Amino acid sequence: MQNILIYLIEKIMIGYFKFIGSTSSSNYCEIYMSSNLINVRNLGYVEWVVNTDDLYFLCANMNSFSLHTCSTLHILLGQLTSSKTTSLLFVEMVSLLLQWKPGLVTDLDNNKSSPLHFASSDGDCTIIKSILAHAPPRAAHMQDSQGLSPLHAAALMGHAAAVRLLIQFSLASADVRDKHGRSFLHVAAVKGHCVIVSHALKTRMLEHHLNAQDREGNTPLHLAVVAGECNVVCKLLSSGKVQTHIMNNAGCTPSDLVKDCRGFYSMVRLVVKLYGSGAQFQPQRQDQIEKWNGQDIMKWRETTSKNLAVVSTLVATVAFSAAFNVPGSFGNDGKAVLSGDRMYDAFLVLDTFAVVSSVMATILLIYGRASRSNRSWVGFMIALHFLWMSLNSMVLGFFAAMAAVTNQKKGMRTVMSQVIYYGMYYLVMLLISLATPGSLTGNLKFLIGSCRERQRRIKRRISRQYPFAISYTFNVVMFIVLSCVAITSVDVTRTFLDG
Numbered sequence: 161m162q163n164i165l166i167y168l169i170e171k172i173m174i175g176y177f178k179f180i181g182s183t184s185s186s187n188y189c190e191i192y193m194s195s196n197l198i199n200v201r202n203l204g205y206v207e208w209v210v211n212t213d214d215l216y217f218l219c220a221n222m223n224s225f226s227l228h229t230c231s232t233l234h235i236l237l238g239q240l241t242s243s244k245t246t247s248l249l250f251v252e253m254v255s256l257l258l259q260w261k262p263g264l265v266t267d268l269d270n271n272k273s274s275p276l277h278f279a280s281s282d283g284d285c286t287i288i289k290s291i292l293a294h295a296p297p298r299a300a301h302m303q304d305s306q307g308l309s310p311l312h313a314a315a316l317m318g319h320a321a322a323v324r325l326l327i328q329f330s331l332a333s334a335d336v337r338d339k340h341g342r343s344f345l346h347v348a349a350v351k352g353h354c355v356i357v358s359h360a361l362k363t364r365m366l367e368h369h370l371n372a373q374d375r376e377g378n379t380p381l382h383l384a385v386v387a388g389e390c391n392v393v394c395k396l397l398s399s400g401k402v403q404t405h406i407m408n409n410a411g412c413t414p415s416d417l418v419k420d421c422r423g424f425y426s427m428v429r430l431v432v433k434l435y436g437s438g439a440q441f442q443p444q445r446q447d448q449i450e451k452w453n454g455q456d457i458m459k460w461r462e463t464t465s466k467n468l469a470v471v472s473t474l475v476a477t478v479a480f481s482a483a484f485n486v487p488g489s490f491g492n493d494g495k496a497v498l499s500g501d502r503m504y505d506a507f508l509v510l511d512t513f514a515v516v517s518s519v520m521a522t523i524l525l526i527y528g529r530a531s532r533s534n535r536s537w538v539g540f541m542i543a544l545h546f547l548w549m550s551l552n553s554m555v556l557g558f559f560a561a562m563a564a565v566t567n568q569k570k571g572m573r574t575v576m577s578q579v580i581y582y583g584m585y586y587l588v589m590l591l592i593s594l595a596t597p598g599s600l601t602g603n604l605k606f607l608i609g610s611c612r613e614r615q616r617r618i619k620r621r622i623s624r625q626y627p628f629a630i631s632y633t634f635n636v637v638m639f640i641v642l643s644c645v646a647i648t649s650v651d652v653t654r655t656f657l658d659g
Contacts (some may be wrong), residue, residue: 283319307338377408510557
C-alpha cells in the first residue's frame with residue numbers, strides 16, 4: 161500500500177511542479193513517508209503535506225477498485241467538496257485512475273450512480289472534462305435508481321456550465337427521461353434555475369423540450385407554476401416559444417395550476433404574467449370556481465395592520481411635535497422668526513399634511529382590525545397610501561425646514577438637496593422593483609384589459625378566483641404614481657433652490 165501511495169503522489173506532484181513552473185527538475189522530487197503524513201519536497205522549492213488517512217481511504221483495495229459498494233473513483237469524487245486537498249490534486253488523481261482502469265467510468269454504486277453522476281452534481285467542469293475524456297458515449301446516458309442521468313444531476317443543482325458541457329459531449333443525453341418522464345429542463349424549471357432554462361431557449365436543438373410533457377402531462381411551464389418559480393415562468397413566456405394552452409392529464413393548463421401556489425406575491429406575479437401572455441383556463445362552470453386561499457390573508461392583514469398602526473402613530477406624534485419646535489425658533493413676540501419665508505411656509509403645509517394623513521391611516525387601520533368585513537380591505541389599502549404619503553410629507557417637510565434655516569449657504573443647501581433627492585429616488589426604485597408584479601406596461605394591460613372577448617372572459621375568471629391579484633396590482637400602480645409625485649416635488653424644490 162505504501163508503494164502505491166508513493167507512486168500515485170509522485171505522479172501527481174510531477175505534474176504539479178510542471179504546472180507551477182518550477183525551475184527544478186521533477187526527477188529530483190523527494191518523498192518522505194512518515195506514520196500518517198507524506199512530505200513531498202522538490203529541493204526545498206515546494207513542500208506539500210498530504211494526510212495519508214485520506215489517501216488510504218481513496219486508494220484502499222486499489223487492485224480491485226472496490227470499497228464497500230462503490231469504486232475508488234466514486235469515493236474520490238465524493239470527497240470533492242469536503243477534502244482539503246487542492247482541486248489540481250483531484251484532477252490528477254481522477255486522470256491517473258482512469259488511465260489505470262478506464263472501465264471505472266461506467267462503474268455503478270449501490271444507487272446505480274456513475275462517477276459522472278458524482279462529478280455532474282458537484283459541477284466541477286475540470287473533473288467532468290477529465291472523465292469525459294475517457295468515457296464512452298453511453299456514459300452520459302446512464303441512469304441511477306431514480307432514472308436520473310448526469311445531465312439531470314447537473315440541472316438539479318443549477319450547474320449551467322456542466323449542463324452545457326454534457327450536452328456538447330452528447331446531444332442525445334438531453335432526451336433521457338427520469339422515472340417520472342421528466343427531462344433535464346423539467347427538473348431545472350422546478351428548481352428555478354433560469355440560466356439553464358435560458359440555455360435551452362437559445363439552443364435550437366433543444367427547443368422541442370420546451371413543450372415536452374412528462375408522464376403526468378406536465379410541461380416545464382406547468383412545473384414552474386406549481387413550484388412558484390416566477391422568474392422561470394417569465395423567462396419561458398417571454399420567449400414566445402412556449403404553448404400556454406397545453407393541458408396535463410388532469411385537464412389543467414398552467415393558469416389553472418396557479419391555485420396551488422402558496423405565496424401571495426408569487427400568485428399575483430403568475431396571474432399577471434400568464435394573463436399578459438394570453439394563457440387560458442380550462443373550461444369550468446362559473447359557480448364551481450373557488451377563490452384562491454393559499455395563504456391566510458386575514459391573519460396576515462391583522463398582523464400587518466397592528467404594526468402599521470404603531471408606525472402611523474409615531475409619524476403623527478413626530479409631525480405634531482415638529483409644529484411646536486419650528487426651525488429658527490420663536491421671536492420675543494411668540495411668533496416664528498422665519499414666518500413669511502417660502503420654505504418655512506412649505507414646511508408648515510407639509511407638516512400639516514403629514515399629521516392629517518398619518519391620523520387618517522391610524523383610524524383606518526384600527527377600523528380594519530375591528531371590522532372584519534370585505535370593506536375593511538378597502539380601508540386597509542387606503543391606509544397604506546395615507547401612511548406612505550405621510551412619510552413622504554415628513555421627509556419633504558424636513559427638507560423644506562433645512563432649506564429655510566440654511567438659506568444663505570448655497571453649498572450646504574445643494575448637498576442636502578442632492579442627498580434627499582437621490583435617497584428618495586433609490587428607495588422608491590427599490591420598493592417598486594420589489595413590489596411590482598411585472599412591468600408597468602404589463603400591469604396596466606392587466607388592469608385595463610383587452611377588447612377581445614376571450615381576454616374579457618379570462619379577466620372575469622381572474623376577478624372571481626384571484627380578486628386580490630387585481631386589487632394588489634391597482635394599488636401598486638397607485639403607489640408608483642404617488643412616489644413619482646413625491647420625487648418630482650423634491651426635484652422641483654431642488655431646482656428652485658439652486659436657481
